[in-house]
Amino acid sequence: MNPLFVNLEPDVVDWARAQFALTAIYHWLFVPLTLGLALIMGIMETLYYRTRKVFWKDTAVFWQRLFGINFAMGVATGIVLEFEFGTNWSNYSWFVGDIFGAPLAIEGIVAFFMESTFVAVMFFGWKKVSAGFHLASTWLTGIGATMSAWWILVANAWMQHPVGCIFNPDSMRNEMDSFLEVALSPLAVNKFIHTVTSSWIIGALFTVAVGCYYLYCKREQRLALASIKIGGIVGLVACLLALHSGDNSAYRVAQVQPMKLAAMEALYQGGHDQALTAVAWVNPFEQPDYANTQEPPLRVALPYALSFLATRDIHGFVPGVNDLLKGGYPRPDGTIEPSVEEKIQRGRQAIGDLKLYREMRASLKGAASDAAMAAELGALTQSLQANMPYFGYGYVKDPAQLVPYIPVCFYAFRAMVGLGTLFILFFAVVLLVAYRSDLTRYRWLLVSAIIMLPLGYIASESGWLVAEFGRQPWAIQDMLPTWVGVSDVKTGSVMLTFFLFLLLFSTLLVVEVSILWRAIRRGPTYEEEA
Amino acid sequence: MLGNEKKTNFVSIKLKKYLYSNTMNVVRRIVDLYADGFRQMTIGRTLWMIIIIKLVIIFAVLKCFFFPDFIATHAEEGQESDFVAGQVLGK
Numbered sequence: 001m002n003p004l005f006v007n008l009e010p011d012v013v014d015w016a017r018a019q020f021a022l023t024a025i026y027h028w029l030f031v032p033l034t035l036g037l038a039l040i041m042g043i044m045e046t047l048y049y050r051t052r053k054v055f056w057k058d059t060a061v062f063w064q065r066l067f068g069i070n071f072a073m074g075v076a077t078g079i080v081l082e083f084e085f086g087t088n089w090s091n092y093s094w095f096v097g098d099i100f101g102a103p104l105a106i107e108g109i110v111a112f113f114m115e116s117t118f119v120a121v122m123f124f125g126w127k128k129v130s131a132g133f134h135l136a137s138t139w140l141t142g143i144g145a146t147m148s149a150w151w152i153l154v155a156n157a158w159m160q161h162p163v164g165c166i167f168n169p170d171s172m173r174n175e176m177d178s179f180l181e182v183a184l185s186p187l188a189v190n191k192f193i194h195t196v197t198s199s200w201i202i203g204a205l206f207t208v209a210v211g212c213y214y215l216y217c218k219r220e221q222r223l224a225l226a227s228i229k230i231g232g233i234v235g236l237v238a239c240l241l242a243l244h245s246g247d248n249s250a251y252r253v254a255q256v257q258p259m260k261l262a263a264m265e266a267l268y269q270g271g272h273d274q275a276l277t278a279v280a281w282v283n284p285f286e287q288p289d290y291a292n293t294q295e296p297p298l299r300v301a302l303p304y305a306l307s308f309l310a311t312r313d314i315h316g317f318v319p320g321v322n323d324l325l326k327g328g329y330p331r332p333d334g335t336i337e338p339s340v341e342e343k344i345q346r347g348r349q350a351i352g353d354l355k356l357y358r359e360m361r362a363s364l365k366g367a368a369s370d371a372a373m374a375a376e377l378g379a380l381t382q383s384l385q386a387n388m389p390y391f392g393y394g395y396v397k398d399p400a401q402l403v404p405y406i407p408v409c410f411y412a413f414r415a416m417v418g419l420g421t422l423f424i425l426f427f428a429v430v431l432l433v434a435y436r437s438d439l440t441r442y443r444w445l446l447v448s449a450i451i452m453l454p455l456g457y458i459a460s461e462s463g464w465l466v467a468e469f470g471r472q473p474w475a476i477q478d479m480l481p482t483w484v485g486v487s488d489v490k491t492g493s494v495m496l497t498f499f500l501f502l503l504l505f506s507t508l509l510v511v512e513v514s515i516l517w518r519a520i521r522r523g524p525t526y527e528e529e530a
Numbered sequence: 531m532l533g534n535e536k537k538t539n540f541v542s543i544k545l546k547k548y549l550y551s552n553t554m555n556v557v558r559r560i561v562d563l564y565a566d567g568f569r570q571m572t573i574g575r576t577l578w579m580i581i582i583i584k585l586v587i588i589f590a591v592l593k594c595f596f597f598p599d600f601i602a603t604h605a606e607e608g609q610e611s612d613f614v615a616g617q618v619l620g621k
Contacts, residue, residue, distance in 0.1 A: 065573065072577035076588055083597035090600035094614040123574070124567025128559070172611040172618070355619050358612075395621060484621050487600045497596050504587065511580060519573065 013486045015494040016088040021468070022498060023080050025461055026505035030074025030512075032460050035149060035196060036203015036234075037067040038142025043230055049135045054527050059223050061126070062524035063207070064138070068123060069519060073512035078152075080501065088494060092475045092485030098175045099165055099182060100155050107151035114144030149199075150192050157188035159476050160467070161256040167388050169357045169381065174479075187252050191467075194245035197238045198460055201423060204235030205449075205456040208430060210520055212449035215440050220523050228449075229434050236427040242420060247309065253470075254310035254318070255332055257477060259402065260470030262321045263409035265306060266296045270320030270329075276305030279414070284407040290321045321406075325399050340399045343478075347394025350387035353380050392479045401481075404472040412465035419459035426452055 041063040048056035082104075085093040093100075121129060121137035129137070158165075164181030165174040176182060208231040214224035254261045261267070266282050267274070268290040280299040282288055288296065304314035311318065311332065319337070323329050327339030338346075357380045364370055396402060430449065433439050439446065471477060475485035571578070605613030 069573070069577060072581055075581055076585055080588060080592065080597075083593055086599045086601075087597040088600075091614055091617050094601060094610065095618070120564060120567065124563050124570075128563050128566070170611065172614045351619060354615075358615055358619075484618055488617065489600065493596070497592070500592070500596070508580075508584065515573070515576065 012489060012491045012494060013483045015491055015498060016084070016486050016489075017482060019088065019494055019498040019501065020081065020084055023077075023084065023501055023505070024464070024468075026501075026509065027074070027077045027081065028461060028464060029457065029509065030070060030077055031149065032199035032202040032457075033070045033206060034067065034074055034145050035142070035199035036201070036206065037063060037070065038145055038203070039200055040203050040207050040227075040230060040234060041067055042139045042142050043234070044227075045135050045138045049131055052131075055222065055226075057126075058524050058526050059226060060138075062223065063227070064122060065519055066206075066210075066516060068119075069512065069515050071119065073508055073515075077505070077508070088487055088489060089475070089485050090487040092480060094172060095480055095485065096159070096174055096476060098173050099158055099162075102176065102179065103151040103154045103183070107148050110144060110151070111148040115141060115148070118144060146196055149196060153192045153195055154183050154185075154188045156467075157185055157191050158182055159474075160191075160471055161185060161187045162476055162479060167385070167391075169354055169384060170361065174476075187256060190245055190248045190252055194242060194249050194463075197241040197245055198463060200238035201235055201242060201420075202456050202460055204231045204238060204427070205423070205453050207231030208235065208427075209450050209453040212439070212446040213520065214523070216443065216446040216450075218440070221440075223524055225434065225439065228430060228439065232427050232431040232434060235423065236431060239420060239424045239427060243424070246417070246420070250309050251312065257471060258319050259321070259324050259404065260409070260466075261310060262319065262324060263404045263406045263470055264413040264466060266406055266410045267306070267318065267320040268293050268295060268322055270318045270323040272307065272315050272317050273304055274306040274310075274316075274318040275301035275303045276309060277301045280410075282407050282410045284411060286407075287403070288406055290403065290406070321403055325402070340393070340396075340402060343390045343393040344396050346387045346390040347392060347396070349394075350384055350391045351394040353384040353387065356380055357384060389478055392474060392476070392481050392484070395481050395484050401473055404470050408469045409466055412462040412469065415462040416459050416466060419455050419462075423452065423456070423459070 041060055044056055044063055045060040047053075048060055118137040118140040121134065122141050125134050125137065162174070163185050164176060164178040166177045167173075168175050182188075207227050211224040211228035211231060214220040215228075250261065253264075262270070265277050266280060266288065267277075268288070277296075278300045280296040280301075282296050306318055307316040308314045310316060317329060319329055324337070325340050327337045327342065329337050331337050357377060360373055360377060360380070364373060426448070430439075430445065433442055433445060473481045473483070475482045568574075601610050601613060
């Protein structure tokens with residue numbers, strides 16, 4: 001048992017983390033397809049609006065039906081994450097309450113009003129509203145879903161890099177100091193672009209896979225080919241955008257979460273002129289001995305690429321795990337990185353100041369006493385605010401706790417980037433064959449399109465694994481470790497709900513896949529034929 | 531003067547009637563959109579059934595029995611920050 005869990009039953013934090021990961025991973029199976037298909041169906045309906053060819057209407061209606069099935073299955077799967085915040089992560093929820101309140105409230109309003117209104121017009125309004133109004137509703141459904149994702153990603157980005165807030169020792173909450181700083185933090189903007197473009201890739205892979213399935217079965221050939229061409233173009237453009245935003249993401253991570261970058265790269269000893277690891281052997285079942293190892297075995301690397309990725313300078317300094325623990329190297333802003341020991345001292349100072357502050361506030365009696373203590377309280381507040389960025393370090397007993405599990409970060413990052421590169425090649429080949437030749441002659445390509453779809457989901461989930469495993473042990477970067485953010489709940493109850501969710505979400509997934517499969521097999525309905 | 535007042539009243543009543551009938555028309559069209567849409571659903575019926583079952587499970591079972599608000603059930607009203615301080619600073 002970890003000695004840090006003195007007030008907790010063994011493993012409650014691990015079960016709570018596992019439950020959150022499980023529900024988030026399942027939720028993320030539904031969301032990217034919603035965002036991706038929203039774009040595809042919008043493009044198809046726009047083609048109908050511009051050409052007035054019934055074929056495009058039939059195509060749009062078909063993809064809207066598949067969108068609707070996925071949308072219905074995904075409804076409310078995210079709400080359970082909020083339940084978990086309130087029950088399993090109550091300390092954390094209270095700590096961040098004021099920051100999360102605004103984005104999540106906006107998300108709820110946007111999601112409910114925008115999506116529910118325009119989804120209804122999109123599905124029920126084909127013969128009831130004008131073509132222009134219908135097209136607008138289709139696009140607004142997609143924009144509503146995308147805006148909804150924006151606010152969730154703003155909240156997530158704040159956890160990775162808390163900005164625009166000030167800690168109130170009376171309310172024990174981080175209070176928003178600047179809404180714009182929170183909503184438009186560069187990390188949030190980049191995370192949004194990367195997440196949405198990667199969702200478009202999922203939508204494109206799905207469209208191409210369904211189209212190739214029809215071609216393989218020698219049916220719906222016109223719709224299939226048109227869909228494959230649109231899916232291929234969307235997929236290729238989205239891949240290139242995701243590549244660019246992914247590069248920006250890595251640069252941002254290097255600035256604000258260097259330990260995550262070191263874990264992603266299995267970079268134990270940093271330095272100047274760092275190479276980017278392409279492949280290496282990192283034992284997936286145990287944390288490597290980073291303190292006594294120069295680099296992982298069988299490493300093949302691209303010279304200077306990591307320095308360029310992290311600093312935009314091929315000779316730039318990139319800290320490794322050991323450099324981050326020791327400190328003493330120059331940061332990008334020119335200041336010197338403090339050692340972990342210093343951070344731990346400052347964290348303990350912040351915790352001590354907060355305790356004293358609250359005790360003094362509780363013991364205040366009468367105006368004279370208030371005045372006498374006012375100066376002392378002011379000094380405590382000043383000291384607390386100065387050390388608050390290191391608050392979480394005060395709970396760290398062993399520097400090893402600050403190193404995320406390297407194998408997951410290392411392999412998940414490579415899965416995401418490797419598959420992303422494969423998708424660029426795949427979409428390019430599909431488009432080349434679709435425009436220059438007869439796709440039906442390339443059976444292997446049709447089969448590989450179907451195989452690409454689950455690979456797309458693996459890449460997408462891997463991205464989240466990198467983002468969330470990489471920031472461990474922090475619930476809020478540098479301010480709150482997971483074992484402090486977790487509630488003092490019984491392990492048994494978290495275990496029980498973990499398996500309940502596993503059952504519920506697995507059932508939902510099976511139901512969704514079977515309904516989608518039935519709808520795909522049934523195929524489109526052609527108005528011109530009717 | 532009186533004639534002018536009567537004329538203004540007449541215009542105002544006509545305008546109100548026009549706006550009322552227009553509003554009612556829009557409301558009727560919206561109701562029709564939903565009513566016809568729901569009536570003509572095919573796969574949508576199954577999806578709605580699934581959504582309703584899912585919402586019942588999530589809100590009536592999971593939320594009520596397994597996911598209470600931890601702070602609300604453990605802290606006295608108005609003393610939440612003291613409770614959280616005890617939890618966070620005691621670890």
